[in-house]
Amino acid sequence: DAKTTQPNSMESNEEEPVHLPCNHSTISGTDYIHWYRQLPSQGPEYVIHGLTSNVNNRMASLAIAEDRKSSTLILHRATLRDAAVYYCILRSRAQKLVFGQGTRLTINP
Amino acid sequence: EPEVTQTPSHQVTQMGQEVILRCVPISNHLYFYWYRQILGQKVEFLVSFYNNEISEKSEIFDDQFSVERPDGSNFTLKIRSTKLEDSAMYFCASSVWFRGSTEAFFGQGTRLTVV
Numbered sequence: 001d002a003k004t005t006q007p008n009s010m011e012s013n014e015e016e017p018v019h020l021p022c023n024h025s026t027i028s029g030t031d032y033i034h035w036y037r038q039l040p041s042q043g044p045e046y047v048i049h050g051l052t053s054n055v056n057n058r059m060a061s062l063a064i065a066e067d068r069k070s071s072t073l074i075l076h077r078a079t080l081r082d083a084a085v086y087y088c089i090l091r092s093r094a095q096k097l098v099f100g101q102g103t104r105l106t107i108n109p
Numbered sequence: 110e111p112e113v114t115q116t117p118s119h120q121v122t123q124m125g126q127e128v129i130l131r132c133v134p135i136s137n138h139l140y141f142y143w144y145r146q147i148l149g150q151k152v153e154f155l156v157s158f159y160n161n162e163i164s165e166k167s168e169i170f171d172d173q174f175s176v177e178r179p180d181g182s183n184f185t186l187k188i189r190s191t192k193l194e195d196s197a198m199y200f201c202a203s204s205v206w207f208r209g210s211t212e213a214f215f216g217q218g219t220r221l222t223v224v
């Protein structure tokens with residue numbers, strides 16, 4: 001399974017943008033970059049995914065580097081409800097998602 | 110919005126007892142998964158299931174574990190003889206398809222406590 005590297009923790013302020021980085025230098029051509037998050041005491045929740053181009057949805061934006069070796073999840077205006085562990089995961093033909101330790105995001109009011 | 114439903118939300122069982130954790134995946138999904146998360150640790154893959162058979166399993170998923178899709182809606186995880194170390198949150202997930210472009214939807218989990 002291709003590996004990703006994320007900071008253990010990050011902190012931001014409410015209503016400010018948050019940029020969560022992820023490095024995946026061994027990504028293969030068929031790997032999609034997925035982001036999930038896990039709010040306290042809940043199951044993982046899908047956030048966004050992409051292959052090569054930047055992606056936007058109602059929850060977040062995903063910026064993918066041109067060489068695809070890194071990506072950034074962008075929360076445009078963080079709220080207290082966005083405090084969670086965020087996981088960057090590479091998914092190709094393998095059926096399973098492999099979770100790492102993720103980034104624990106703290107939002108200050 | 111469709112969701113994955115898990116029951117019960119919390120189960121307490123005695124060591125050595127059998128437990129069955131139940132999941133109702135999203136109705137048009139074809140791939141089903143079980144994951145577990147021991148308190149304070151990362152989410153770990155247990156097993157994936159497609160077309161009424163196991164498609165992949167981890168080292169954790171030994172002979173004490175089994176999965177079944179007994180009817181068109183339920184997906185169950187059975188632990189035959191529970192151990193203290195089986196205490197964890199168990200998450201069920203489902204996907205429409207297995208390809209990398211497909212997202213997985215997770216249930217809220219069952220907290221299993223073995224005493």
